[in-house]
Each structure stands twice: as C-alpha cells, then as structure tokens.
Amino acid sequence: MTTAIQVKKLTMVQAVTDALRTMLEEDESVIVLGQDVGKNGGVFRATEGLFAQFGEERVIDTPLAESGIIGTSIGLSINGFRPIAEMQFLGFIYPAFNQLMTHATRMRQRTMGRYTVPMVIRAPYGAGVKAPEIHSDSVEALFTQIPGLKVVIPSNAYDAKGLLIASIEDPDPVLFLEPMRSYRSLRTEVPEEKYTVELGKASYQKKGNDVTLLTWGAMVPDTMKAVEHFEKQQNATCEVIDLRTLYPLDKETIQESVEKTGRAVIVHEAPATGGVNGEIISVINDSAFFYLKAPIQKVTGFDTPVPVYSLEKEYLPSSEKIIHAINKALSY
C-alpha cells in the first residue's frame, strides 16, 4: 500500500514560505528575522502569513541594520536558536560582511566546536526584474571563498523548499540565495510534506551527449531555453546541470558529465573575473582534463557593476550568447 503524496503547484517564493512554515511548525528553535519580514510578510512576500501564524517572538521585524541582523543571529544561534535571517536584497548584505567573514563562519573553528552557528541567511539576488540600482547584484563568488560557509541557490520551487529545509537543518551557516527573477516566473509541483534536497548535489535538468552546460539560479531556465532553440537547429544534444550548491560544488556530477560529453559551457550572470566559473574550470581541470575535446567556454556578466535596468538585458547572458558558446565548444 502506498500513501498518496499531496502536491500543490507553487511558485518559488511560495515554496520558500512553505519551507519556512514547515520548519517553524516542526522546530521551536527556528525563528525568522529581518527587515519587514513580520507584518508586511517581506518585500517579496516570502514570509507572508508567518507573523500571523507564529507571532512576533518567532517572526521578528528587526531594525534596518544588516550587520545587526547577522550579528545578533550569531548570538541567537550559539545560544540555542536556529535563526533564518533575511537580507532584503543581496546587494545590501555588504555592511554585514564582517560579521559573516570574521565570526559566523569562524566560530566553530575558533572554539573547536564548542560554539556553532546553525544559521541561514536568505537573500533575493540577481538582475532582470527592473529593480532600482544595487538591488540586482549577483555576487555569490564573494561568499564561496569564505571558509565555513555553504552557498546554495535554487532554480525552481521544488528545489527551493527542499534545499531551504536542508539549509535550516544544516549545523553550519548557509547563505541561501533566491533568484528573484524566478520567484514567480513558473510553478512546479511541490509536496506538502517535509522533504530535503541534499546540499552539495547538482541536478540534471536535461540529459545529452555532446556538450555539458553548467549553471544555476535564474540562468537555469534561460539556459534550457537556449538549448531547446539550439537543438532544433543542430544535430547535437546538450546536457544541462543545475549546480544548486556553489560551495561545496558537486564534483562527481561535473566530472561524470564532462567525461561523457568532453565539452563544457558555464553560464552565470555574475561578473566573469573571480566568478564561480573559474572554480568549475578548476574542478574540470582536476577531474576530467583528459576527456576535454575543446576549451571550456563561459558566458557571464561583464566585469562591470550590474547596470541600471535599461541596460540589464544586455548585461545578462542571452540565448544568442549561450548558443554561440555551445557552437564554439562543438566546432573546436
């Protein structure tokens, strides 16, 4: 006998709320805090309804101070809570960088495990929603280099819920980045019950034989569209991998796919220099170098600040650029 799993079609932002509600219900030590997360339900409605359901002791409107939010969350987590701190936008996290870099991620080591920081920092990020300047930053690579921090990015509702629950249950700090362009762009089936998606594991969005596309966040659907277009015109198939966790990267999946296809294209919207593309190239270099049939291609944002929105479409990797990179890899 099998029990029917209840599913509902949710947007990614609804799945985030669902994950938060699931964990607030299950674990008394889970609290949500940030600017406007209470009565207002968050500027993207990610915490909608939670204040009414769980009250102001567990869903907390804080003063407007990013360092204060992360700094006090460190204290709360060391003293028995599992805070989920919201940064209103990733582009506003910079005042809190010190707390993250010098304390949240070092406390376990500085005390050899005596004090640990099981906190999650959620932040909407990325361009393409015509947001005012600074709101569209995609600076995940600033955080993947911080020892002691996991960096997780879902691309769809199902993964968002499972990855967020896994992040909340993780015993160490996790930066959970939510591509705001994907918040409401599509709905996927999400089980009503609790489930997790393992951190550090990529997922195949599509199997193929000739070239591997490695991407994450809002670039996943964009890459899928470009690939669909490409495959209609060319006699070659693409494999698309959503990395989902940027630290630690899923080395096995990257290796497995590149060994098969011998070609790789990395797509991310962050600036090229120092971006996670470099680390992926390094993983391929270490694990699948002799399988490569062509130099690894990358499609990224420019080494410029994310432009104001009249120009953001030109900044973001386009279908044309992705297809151009696939052709370059195949024609080498």
Next chain:
Amino acid sequence: MNMLEKFPIMQYISEEGEAVNSEITDMLTADLLKLFYEKMLRARMMDKKCVNLQRQGRIGTYVPYEGQEAAQVGSALAVEEGDWMFPTYRDHAATMTFGHSLRNLLLYWVGRIEGGIPPEGKNIFPPAVPIASQLLHATGVAWAEKKKNTDRVSLVYFGDGATSEGDFHEGLNFASVFKVPVVFFNQNNGYAISVPMEKQMNSKTIAQKGLGYEIPSIRIDGNDIAAVYLETKKAVERARNGEGPTLIEAVTWRYGAHTTADDPSKYRDQAEIDNRRKTTDPLSRLEKYMKNEGIWDEEWLTNTENKITNEINTALDEMQKYPEANIDDVFENVFEKLTWTLEEQREQHRKIKRGQMS
C-alpha cells in the same frame, strides 16, 4: 546640556583610599575587599608575567591591560555562573576572574586554537578581534536567554574606539528595541591605539551615547573597584529583572602599550604613567582603603602572592607541556563534516608531509 555634568564620574573610594560614600562602602565586607584585591593582584601578576614572556620570546605579541584591573575584575565579579561574557583581546583580567583557564589564556598568546575555548560550564566567547563586533553577539545571546525565559545576562566589553563603529550603535539599538538583558561595559582608557578620545569623538563622554537609544547610562571611575563592582551589579540586576540593557562607561587608563608591538612614547607623554601609578592605581587605592579600614594584612598578602605565583607557574608549565598543535584541528572544525575540498586538501597535505607524493 553639559554632558560632563549630566554624567559625573561616580566614585565610591577616592584616590586617597577614603570612602566617598561610607553608607555604600560599608556594605563591602572584609572578605569581599580581600577578594577584590586578590583578583586584581592575580590579574596584574599574570599580565606582568605575560609581558616578560613576550620579551623573552616565549609567547607571541601580547596585549597588556595593566592599569585596567579594577574595571575588568570588578565587573567580572558582578556576574554569576551561567551568565555570558564577551571579551576583547584586552580583557583577560575579566575572563580569568570569571573562570577562564590560565593555561588556555597562555595558549591563546602562543597562537593556539585552544586559547579561545573556555572551561566547560563557563560561557565565555573567544576574544573579539574586529572592533565592536562582539556587542551584537552579546545582544543576540542575551536575547536568546530572554526568549528562553531565564534570568541569565550578557556582559560585553569594548573600548573607547569601539564606540565609533557601526556595530556599537547597532548593538545598543537592537538591545534597546528588544529590551535585551545585556550590560555594555565600556573601558574608556583614553586611547584607541594612538588616537586620543578627543580625536575619536566630539562628545565629552561615552555614557551620553546611550541617550540616543534610551538606555540607562552611567559614567564611573574605572579604577575604583567598589564603584565598578557595585554599579555593574546594579546593571546586572536590572537586566535579570527584565529591565533591559545598561551602558557603563568606566574611565580608566592603560599603563602599557596597545600591544607589545606598539611604542606608546610616540603618541603620549610617558611621564603620565608614573603619575598615574602614584595617583590613580586601582590596586594601591584599594590597599590604602583597606589600611584605612584596618583590614590590611601583610601575611595574607604574602600568602596570596605565593599562591598566585604558584598558580601562574603551574599554568605556564601546563601550557608548555600541552600537546603539539595539530593541523587536523583546522580541517575538522570548519564544518561539522569535512567537505570534499577539505578532505582532498588534507590528504594532499598529509602525503606531502610524509614524502609520499609522486
């Protein structure tokens, strides 16, 4: 409004060792006064030992606190088991009084991870190095205590320079908004490394900075252990009773350099040290008071000095005999479980160390 008048420096025992307010100081028992003196002496002897060890090259760069013993010891004696302490790198007089291990404190100054770990049951954070960042941890920890409905409190230390940092203001604001049981204990020793208070801020006091956050704030003579102890105790009781945070500005002075790598003669008149030692020293002030009260006892002092010397020598011995540092501790404490990158790096490091790399 004249802030120096609004926030007068509170003093219970004068520089001459006289009771300023005998109704209050009469509450201090002979045993408590002896405890004050013993703990301050212990802190001073430890500090002197560390400065000497650094000069001999037996420990690394060291941060001395001599001159600030009353501020640190008096406040540390005002909190209890189960409360939380958040020191900076200059507050080991406070942490050792609160129960930190002398061996671990010494391990800290020889660059050992173990130096940041308090003994079991003692809630002491590792010293905060980035300035003022610890005010937020103290606020978060105390906030958690409040949420758990306990009566435990946080006591957090910081210097005059720290009040220029954003985290100072965010810490005070969060604590005030959420009425958190935390005592913000400022040691105003007049200098942030080389920058004197009058260049650090245009405000005349640090206590007045609490006004902006509606936090009860006081200014005390940080070299008068009676004032420090009694006023901190009041703040701690307020916090325990759910009345929220307090800001205490303890005015003091450090005799030594910022660290053993610093030369204070470049930025301040070193003759001031001799003057301060003669006039405002926290230990000699208490000694004078105890003599005036007829509870000074030379034999007790000799015994106490011997006891402390033994304790410090034992700790030094334990530090020197401590097992060698192990790089595994670095790999194993980044996350609860090693990630594959850490596994690989550790393995490669081990192989090269063993000479097994081909």
